[in-house]
Amino acid sequence: MVAVTKYLLKEYRRPSVDFGSVYISSGVAELMERHKLNPYVYLGRAAVQDWGEVSFEQERENAEALAAGQTVLAQYDLPDHIPSHRALQIIIEPTRSATTIILASE
Secondary structure, three states: OHHHHHHHHHHHOOOOOOOOEEEEOHHHHHHHHHHOOOHHHHHHHHHOOOOEOOOHHHHHHHHHHHHHOOOEEEEEEOOOOOOOOOEEEEEEOOOOOEEEEEEOOO
C-alpha cells in the first residue's frame, strides 16, 4: 500500500489523509479471503482524497469534514467478479484515530 499511496500522492499532489488504526468488517475480511479483494487499493485512493463513487454533494461535505475534523465517507464500486456486493465504504473517524472499511450493505 505504501508504494501505491506514494505514487498517488505524487501524481495528484493532494495532502494525505490520516487514517489512524484501520479496521475491516467481517464481510470485507470474507471477500479478502474468498475473492482476493485488496482493500488497500481503496485506502490508497482515499489517502489522496479520491472519494470514489460519491455524489458531488458528498465530495463537498468530505472537503469540509477534513478541514473541520468531522467524519469522512468514501464509497467505491467493487469489481464485477465479486457477486452480490456492489460497494465498499471507508469511514474515517472525526478524530482521525480510526478508519473502518465495510461493505455498503452492512
